[in-house]
Amino acid sequence: MAISGTEREEFEKQLEAYVGIDIGLEDQGRDPVNAAMVRHWCEAMGDGCGAYTDPVQAAASVHGELVAPPTMLQAWILGGVSMASGESDPRDKQKELHRLFDSKGFTGVVATNTEQEYTRYLKMGDEICAKTVIESISEQKATGLGIGYFINTRTTFRDQNDEEVGWLTFRVLKFEIAEASASSSDESSVTPSRPQRLKPALGHDNAWWWDCVEKDELAIQRCSSCHALRHPPRPMCGECQASDWDFVFSTGQGTIYSFVVIRHPEVPGYTYPLVVAVVELEEGTRFVGNVLDIDPAEVEVGMSVQASIELVDDEMKLPVFRRAQ
Template identity: 65%
Template sequence: MGLQGKEREAFEKTLEPYVGIEIGIKEIGRDEINQAMIRHWCEALDNELPIYTDAEAAADSMHGEIVAPPTMLQAWILPGMEMATGEPDPNDKQKELHRLFDDVGYTGVVATNTEQEYNRYLKLGDRVKAVTVIETISEQKATGLGIGYFINTKTTFTDQNDEVVGSMTFRVLKFEPSQQPAAAPTDDSGAPAKPTRIRPALAHDNQWWWEGVQADKFLIQRCEDCGVLRHPPRPMCGECQSIRWDSVEATGQGEVYSYVVIHYPEVPGYEYPLAVAVVDLEEPGLRFVTNVVDCDPEDVHIGMKVEAEVREMDPDFKMVVFKPIA
């Protein structure tokens, strides 16, 4: 729940001196803008735009000569190997600020936004340096990750003539993790598992129906005594109170009775926007809740004729879905 009351006031006071100050570490490009680093970047990212590596094509373009990809901006000032092996810079006010948060429980850190503006494209031979200022620290916020504070930094990039060539704002959330992160799901080989749809909970009254789907059957429960069909399955017939039942295969023909298109929240394992419909089945009085597939969700409409298909929606998991009748 984050710090509250007097503790929170006292903590927020300790943050104030950091707002507006330079972070204090040296950010000077160690090399001129050069073809080798540009080529390395373009190859790694598979960027084939000729203005970065082909002098002739670059000369013919509006740029007139070889330029560096604009999003490389920060690459010219990062310290490289030192980031893996070097000692932390004792002058780094940003790290100092993060430690203040760590000490009171806001141990999580995640970059949430970045924005870069480019005044001009950098050319071979240019040399950049940068100055970063801690611009703002937000109020305490409730976020999906937990309670925390957003820290905005702004970096201004200048060239060899001290002219501003671009800028970057960077937004980081320092937060109190709201719960222990769940162990990451993995498959048998230890590789990260792909998210899947939420599986039904199975128990006596519904397991037989889902087993039918996995065997490619779209079943409807039928009262063995009075013959009434019912869905979703229930253990007793509401018409004659019989507990004896069997099932029949549905014809799979139907018409959309109502539908929604889900945009939010996006749950891993599903594709969005996601169309879900209540379908009037051909069997009188029966409806079925299902995804409408094989068409643009925006094209689903009430009265649309649809037919069922048992489809593998995830590995090892089949569902009854409906698709438009051509």
């Protein structure tokens, strides 16, 4: 639970001391801007822009000579292999601030936004240094990840003539990791490699129906006594109260009775905009399913559709509909 009351007040007072201060370190680029590091960057990014790697093309361009990719700005002052140790300079006020958040339970950290502006493109031989200021700390916010605070920092980059060449800001969220995800007892504590759709829960009253889907059949439950069809399946007939039932297979032909186009929220595993329809099957029962391969603007009540049973992701088969030919 997030801190509250006087503890929160005191904590937020402590935070105030960090707003507006320099983090205490000046980052000096270890190498001047150079063609080898630029080439390495461009190879990694697949960036074939001649201004970065082809002296002839660069000379003929507005740049006039070889320049470094502007988004590489921060790369000139990062620490390289030394960063892998995880140790940080004890004078670093930004790290100190993060530790303060950690101590109050806001252990999660994620960068949410970054903005950069470039005064000029860097040329080979430029020597870059940078200073970082903690610009602001937000009030406590409720976010999708949990309760937390946004920290905004601004790093200003200067060249060998002490002229500003650009700046960047980072917005970082320090948040309290939600209890549910922290104490997840799932067998897999890590996210699967590809998101899959939500699977049905299976029980006595519906597992048989999903077994039919596995066998590529769209089943409709039928009362053994009065032969009324019913969907979704239930253990008793609402017409005659008989408990015995069997099922028939639908032809999958039907018409759209109503439909929606889902745009928000986008749940991983599904493709949006997502068309979901209540389809009136020719047998008379209705069924809820996706309508595929159609411009959402073309879907209409009354449209004829045909079901087929298909894999909708790596794992699940589902009856889906397409406009009937």
